[in-house]
Amino acid sequence: MTVIGGRVWLFGDDLNTDVIHPPAFYSLDPDKVRRGLFHGYDPDIQPNIRPGDVVVAGRNFGCGSSRETSIRAIKLNGIGAVIAVDFARIFFRNATNNGLPCLTFADADDLARLRTGQRVRVHPEEATLRTEEDETIPLTPPGEFVRRIWAAGGLLELLPRANAPRP
Numbered sequence: 207m208t209v210i211g212g213r214v215w216l217f218g219d220d221l222n223t224d225v226i227h228p229p230a231f232y233s234l235d236p237d238k239v240r241r242g243l244f245h246g247y248d249p250d251i252q253p254n255i256r257p258g259d260v261v262v263a264g265r266n267f268g269c270g271s272s273r274e275t276s277i278r279a280i281k282l283n284g285i286g287a288v289i290a291v292d293f294a295r296i297f298f299r300n301a302t303n304n305g306l307p308c309l310t311f312a313d314a315d316d317l318a319r320l321r322t323g324q325r326v327r328v329h330p331e332e333a334t335l336r337t338e339e340d341e342t343i344p345l346t347p348p349g350e351f352v353r354r355i356w357a358a359g360g361l362l363e364l365l366p367r368a369n370a371p372r373p
Contacts, residue, residue, distance in 0.1 A: 207357050210286030210307070210328040212258030214320050215244075215251065219264035222246075223297065226268065227276040239275065240282040257284030260328055260335075262320050264290065268297025277304050287328045289335060289345065291317055302352055305360035309333065312344040319343060330356060 224246060231242020244251040261267075261280070267290035268276065277300050280288070287307040291314045301308045307330050311317060320326070325338040333347035348356075358364050 207307070207330045207353065210258055210260060210330070211326070212256060212260055212286055214260055214262050214322055214324045214326055215255070215285075216320060216322040217247070217261065217263040217267070219291075220266045220269055221263055223268055223270040223273060223276040223294075225270075227279040231279070232273075232275055236282055239279050242275075243279040243283050252283065255283045255285065258286045259284070260326055261285055261288045262290070262317070263288070264317060265292050265314075267291075267293050268301070269294040272296045272300065274300045274304065277301050277306055281306055287330065289328065302355050303361040305356055305358065305363070307348075307356050309335075309345040309348065312346050316343045 226244060226246070227239070227242050228246040231238055231245060233239055241252060243255070267288065276297070281304060287309060288301065289309050289311065291311055293308055293310070298308050309328070309330065319341065320337070327336045329336070330348070330353065333345040335343040335345060337343070355361050355364065
């Protein structure tokens with residue numbers, strides 16, 4: 207997997223999927239979905255997101271519904287990874303299935319070492335986050351199968367194609 211580099215967007219605990227991506231932005235139009243990211247939290251965030259930026263949050267990130275629109279909006283905005291103290295289980299599974307790296311802090315107290323706008327580099331394979339001040343924050347290493355899904359770009363990319371030659 208490649209190293210992810212960008213700015214931190216810092217959030218607290220219990221960020222609900224309807225706040226991450228409000229129902230008013232559900233659409234088949236990718237531009238409308240993209241514009242809705244974090245609109246329920248602060249409508250000024252999305253226009254300032256750049257590809258490779260990293261969402262960092264506290265506990266229970268992605269709680270709420272099992273709809274995948276929040277993950278679609280995150281990916282359409284080019285967010286490189288989500289780092290949190292922990293994730294709502296359904297969000298983590300949906301994100302993994304869609305190839306969005308979600309990592310947890312090895313020590314929850316490390317969340318306090320980060321700030322919005324800070325430049326970081328996330329190394330998913332090493333399970334580390336490096337700050338612009340050259341501090342290294344350890345993350346919990348994901349399992350091999352999860353890493354394979356992320357590296358492939360999502361679970362569907364690991365499935366054999368209907369018309370592909372069989373080994």
